[in-house]
Amino acid sequence: MFRTHTNGELSLKNLNEEVTLSGWVQTIRDKGFMVWIDLRDRYGITQLVFDEDRSSQELMESVKKLGREFVIQVTGKVIERASKNPKIPTGEIEILVEKLNLLNASELPPFTIEDETDGGEELRMKYRYLDIRRNPVKDKLIFRHKMAQKVRNYLSDKGFIEVETPVLIKSTPEGARDFVVPSRMNPGQFYALPQSPQTFKQLLMVGGMDRYFQIVKCFRDEDLRADRQPEFTQIDCEMAFVEQEDVLEIFEGMTASLIKEISGKEVGRFPRMTFDEAMRKYGNDKPDIRFGMEFIPLSPEGKKMESGFPVFDDAELVVGINVENCADWTRKQIDGYIDFVKRPQIGATGMVWIKYQQDGTLTSSVNKFFNEDALKKIAEKFGAKPGDLMFVMSGDTYKVRTQLSALRMELGNQLGLRKGDEFAPLWVVDFPLLEWDEETGRYHAMHHPFTSPKPEDIHLLETEPGKARANAYDMVLNGNEIGGGSVRIFDKTLQSKMFDLLGLTKEEAESQFGFLMNAFKYGAPPHAGLAFGFDRLVAILDGNEVIRDYIAFPKNNSGRDVMIDAPSAIAKEQLDELSLKVETRE
């Protein structure tokens, strides 16, 4: 047996017991006549002690040959520590070692295996197996496991069945690019890796498996942006014989139970906000509602302002936020935020500020156009009080909202309003069914072509399809979309109408979606579902937003695994077998 206990469990209760421990040498403190070693494993750290008085000479010699990250096994007696460490569970004891067995030596690791390491990101990714020894990484993987277990048990208890859908499927002309897999046995033919099990979960509903879920790997061959992975994990779910309300109920319950598990807090019923309201109030369909700073429009609904300030009066929308207790900001601080919104990624041309000073007077960057009375009226609209600072932006509605939303989030971050241990979930509902695409001059499905319009909006499909809302919903947590889904169309006539709106001919609809349409001929039940981005969900539940930290072996921004050095060239024989030839363009 390699150990009687782990390195995280011994305490004064075990005093005088003879124990065997195994693990890695974390640190060695060598005082010559005495040597202390911190022995580490997944469960914690136990202090080992060797001293000239109580240990054999042979043992003293052996211990002096050890180095960092050596793997050892020791047997010894649990004794009380002279100077206790209250920060760790084993801090009251140490092991007086009687036997030392070197299990494996180690070369000096390329970075320190400590909570705060000296290794940069690239180096740690290359030696990810060493990085995983560090608590912050290890703990995140364990956290992920616990969340997955909790989700599975919650949904299983509610009668959901986890069904494994295939990974080798057929290429479909959906949004992003598929990864493809050449088939040796079917030369010239390819499988595709699924971007989601969408088709299969709808088929399972046709098959009567009325509560389905799966925690499943999905794949997307996209040009990677920061923190996007070519392979990612979804909690994929679908239900039959349900309405939107049933779906929201179940998955609100699931998320609340995760939050309860982590924080011990009951978050209660999730607020619901329409897409329209979210855009008006936060300029964003995934608002972080842990803090206020709601948008206040200054221009009248659907009209332009008449203030005498041309920048405002020419704009489609003038809108601002009130930043509480920041009127004392210096010009430099304010300019910092003006520069922020003028960054090319955000693209504003400028921003107006108004200070409601502690003494009750008002001043602004547009004093030339607004006298104090006018500023006072604006402050009233904003609900501002002395000491507050207002920012106002103007421009085209969508653009200005997006810009102001970016500012609001930046302020939230800078002012410490986005607290990692606070959870503010909400549902955003009533998304538009369609999006107008300027480039192609036609409508696209905002969610996907099987998303059902709201029954009361079906008549709009004939007249103003752009105004029709969908039975589609997103779950938002702390300013991140963590899940989204929709009620599906299961009626043939409505589905044809949708295809028409999307500008698909009968033939195109048949070739792209014929397979699922065919299945729908045999008694498709009403159904609805959603999917959570599991990597992101886990990160956010853990008070973090970097999903890469929650993936054991992530890929970098070029889709490379720098640890195993994949992808890589393969042998010509392998290509021949697959009837393939590489033709790299110059």
Add this chain to the structure above:
Amino acid sequence: MFRTHTNGELSLKNLNEEVTLSGWVQTIRDKGFMVWIDLRDRYGITQLVFDEDRSSQELMESVKKLGREFVIQVTGKVIERASKNPKIPTGEIEILVEKLNLLNASELPPFTIEDETDGGEELRMKYRYLDIRRNPVKDKLIFRHKMAQKVRNYLSDKGFIEVETPVLIKSTPEGARDFVVPSRMNPGQFYALPQSPQTFKQLLMVGGMDRYFQIVKCFRDEDLRADRQPEFTQIDCEMAFVEQEDVLEIFEGMTASLIKEISGKEVGRFPRMTFDEAMRKYGNDKPDIRFGMEFIPLSPEGKKMESGFPVFDDAELVVGINVENCADWTRKQIDGYIDFVKRPQIGATGMVWIKYQQDGTLTSSVNKFFNEDALKKIAEKFGAKPGDLMFVMSGDTYKVRTQLSALRMELGNQLGLRKGDEFAPLWVVDFPLLEWDEETGRYHAMHHPFTSPKPEDIHLLETEPGKARANAYDMVLNGNEIGGGSVRIFDKTLQSKMFDLLGLTKEEAESQFGFLMNAFKYGAPPHAGLAFGFDRLVAILDGNEVIRDYIAFPKNNSGRDVMIDAPSAIAKEQLDELSLKVETRE
């Protein structure tokens, strides 16, 4: 709300309640003035009743328009049935329907959705989504889910962490062929799909995650034999700071808990059998020990027989089995089994039979060479009693054992000794470390190159490597290998020795395994693991051996999904983007 109850839960307790149900029309019995419908969903069947006296004329007209597999919603009152059906949970009640809502019509399905269907395998695979509506298919998927949940909870309770390892990895020169995935962003380079997470789980051990598991899809581009799938699911496990005994203990416990869950029976400690013993007693390294018929050798250990019967006397091994109570078989019955072993797949040239007749006399197919006294002596060796039948085969040791093993299994099947509801697990241990490959004239690792020899056999690596046994183990259940694994080598010197034995130069070892070897430099702990074939495990636990039945959307023997018609050709633009050209050989 689409339903207040499912179709499997109403009983006399709900008498007179108004309920709403949804589901598929399973059957319609139309007596003109009365119509009964069996309404089906995932949970069961509820009988609906419509009659001229109690139902509106409109309702009677609507119900007559329904057909098989139409999706309907009904509201009505729970009433007591006149003629009860004790076979189903809802058999005492029916629903007097007041409202009928047609949710979706259905074309006539291509086969009947009944437990016994009229659809052939190919047709059912093509319309798998309809096949899943049938209880035998649906129940198997639900069974699979329950087993996965049980495994996850069992291992989680034991401190195992499920870690998702990547699907897009690097091609390795292991046994079977990898599926590869061209990388668009890295032209001319390919990912590979994992045949198993072997490397990653060993890296997790190096990373200190000392109890790992994962229920994970793996991929193998093999020429498919019957019931082999290109994608399959493994329960993949690894532990650090353990010896073989610790691994056996944990996974024996896991399997026993699954068996307990299914059968309510405690199977107790699993018997252990060395590979050598299994081969001697059953001619097979995965013996079905639900029944006896152990092999009895007639030729003396390591020597030839001297019986006067040249077929026996020339053979390396003469070995037989005793089939109890079958002495009354006709010549035709016996000839059937002789023909069985002479089939080319089995390849025996013949077989001797000996009948120990009820009256105590003995007769055989070799009376010319063996008088009754000689036969009696054989019968004694076999422990046969009057009424028993003996079969004896002879030839080269390995061949004859394999042939006799096939006969034993066939007899087990025919005599009903392989009972689906009986579980006989065992461990087969002490596998040979190496296999001699005639073709290449060198040793191959029987398990894999990181498998540790038994410490007491390490000296044999210098002298008789073929005789060295490995710390490798298989879990066998009812004659199927359901899992296997090994203690891994973690010592550099021993690993080099292994590479030498396998005929790998330093350069080859470096290029094939350098990556893992490199990780092992930084303090690899002693570790061991195993993997279960989950598809097979589930089938066998459910008393079945056809794994395809337990996969929601399986592929056929050519690796095709006939339902979605994959693999398939992809567009030239897609190939261009991947810098690939298809070159089909003539």
